[in-house]
Amino acid sequence: MKQLMLGNEAFARGLYEAGCGFVSSYPGTPSTEITECAAKYKEIYAEWAPNEKVAMESALGASLAGKRSFCGMKHVGLNVAADPLFTISYTGVNAGMIIAVADDAGMHSSQNEQDSRHYAIASKLPMLEPADSAEALKFAKIAYELSEKHDCPVIMKMCTRIAHSQSPVEISDRVEAPAKPYEKNPQKYIMMPGYAKLKHPVVEARTTALAEYAETTPLNRIEEGEDKSIGIITSSTSYQYVKEVCGNKYPVLKLGMINPLPAKRIKDFAASVGEVIVVEELDDIIEDFCKKNGVACKGKELFGCIGELSQNIVAEKLGFETGKCEKLDESIPARPPVMCAGCPHRGLYYILKKNKVTVIGDIGCYTLGAVAPLNAVDSVVCMGASVSGLHGFNKANPENEGKSVAVIGDSTFMHSGITGLVNIAYNESNSTVIILDNSITGMTGHQQNPTTGFNLKGDPCTKIDLESLCKAVGIKRVRVVDPYNLAECDTVLKEELAATEPSVIISRRPCALLKYVKHNGPIDVNADKCIGCKSCMRIGCPAISIKEGKAVIDATLCTGCGVCKQLCPKDAIGC
């Protein structure tokens, strides 16, 4: 019986059926649900690690111990884990190990559009790329076999449209993996120069063996077409767009293994068709390989390397008709994401804006403090960059001290903010770091983290105490504020900016969307008292709008946080 599964859920099912015993990941859209779904199987130990590097190293440790292991991350997470990645390629594994990386072409929820296929080439590791949920399940099983046969981790590359699309899968029972007891083997597992020099040729020989496998594996397949004037080479979601448009018109070489690529198979395919067209999202990985191997083809000159593809884009470039459509001749206001009504970050951002401080920002829901009307954030780069960026900003120009802060969420701080804070303490910049502690990993959909007191399985566990942690790394001034209390935030911010040593302000209030959070209930505006001054509009709460010159609060959205009430000069709100 077929059932619908999200690509990520099917991937997790594949891990389960293949006997995976250990999962360690850091959440990141669009990869998060692989780990969340894997955690639902009691046979799999699953955890959230503080970051992707820790996750990957833990997964390697589990592999050495003899358990089939997994770690999953989004594309930018693989940058964090790149250090172990390149050397695990040398050590290889004991039990099978899979690394999932999920790209986000179109940047639905990401800060860049990098193409993770480069990592497979650079680290000399095999990479598989499923094109729907059924393949995600099947490829996970094949990946473990390849990993154990060729003694290396296997990268599975997902993308938003595969990870977050449901399609039919057929499930089967779990098969326990064979026991693989750990055996001490210094030449294999200790990568110091003497041993690593011996290993590099092994890695190159493995790539040659995997390239031979790529020539015959059913992971790559040719689908015959009626018209051989064009042949299409494609993979992943691009394959789906090609088939949607062309059906069986042109022959298609569908690649499920993206590294190494099969040179002979591609040459043979090219020889059997007229013109070769490569359809791939983002960079020209397949196209470049074709050209290096003397196969003339068209790719990026048609499709470019920016954003997602779609069936209409493929249709247009291949000369097919697209459906007629009617566009409304009307300016439709954009609807960008916003901080939720009751979001604890809002009050703090308002105070930062009011005090005209430079805000070095970070990755999470609170990045949304950058948009109108708060416009409170100055820069956002990557996980942890707020804390270390602020240090450089203040060191390079001490005039910035007392007028600048870093803002970073609790989960992001645990991920990679701590090392930046150590730098502030050690190299003594007079910096003020604000930890926006909403007691959850928010943007990716409420994952636990080391500061929440619960683990991935939902069980109580050690809760890292942020105050003690900051003090332990050498920050003497650590303050805690309630971001719903604007006066308190204002006073403490001014005091800490005025201080002549590093400080941390913990702005603590759980995410308003957490189920256990009790709200006061909506408050309303006394229309007789409201003078329409729009003071309450300055915080950008989606529940507040102006109608006929007076503020009104949408009772279906309002949580009663009371931040707007503190801005009203006429006591017209909630009175």
Added chain:
Amino acid sequence: MKTKNIMIVGVGGQGTLLASKLLGRILITKGFDVKVSEVHGMSQRGGSVVTYVRWGDKVYSPIIDKGEADIILSFEMLEAARWTEYLAEGGTIIANTQQTNPMPVITGAAEYPEKLDEKIRALGINLDCFDALALANEAGSSKAVNLVLLGRLSKYFDFTEEDWMNAIEASVPPKFLEINKKAFELGKSF
């Protein structure tokens, strides 16, 4: 059979994901090939969200492109207007007349367009719009808008009452089941 396409559009947090999950559940039990595509992450924070539901003998692309949707089910009027060009010729928009102001409207940088229903109909589009929020409140919760809209959508399918009820029971937590069933019936019979 030709692949059928439904887009479910709305504002992040309105429950569009449950609606598509429920629809997918029915379609797979009917033996169709099905793809349901969602976007998670940042847009779910009050942004414009879209879910694609496609079914037929063989479905390839997980997304719906411009000019392809047979039905657009919209949880909000401005979102209905935003996605009109995705509708296929002769397609239908089912919309909740609820108006949720986006931030550019709240801050005064833009205006919420007036008479969107008339403007959509002027394009020759079949527009089936009604106050789903009022019916959800009548059922017992403003959060049941998604089931009201699914009730309305059910009139465009020839699935049985039992098909829908089974899918609702499988998709909704037991303590909200009665409210959701009532919301479905209100949307269907309105």
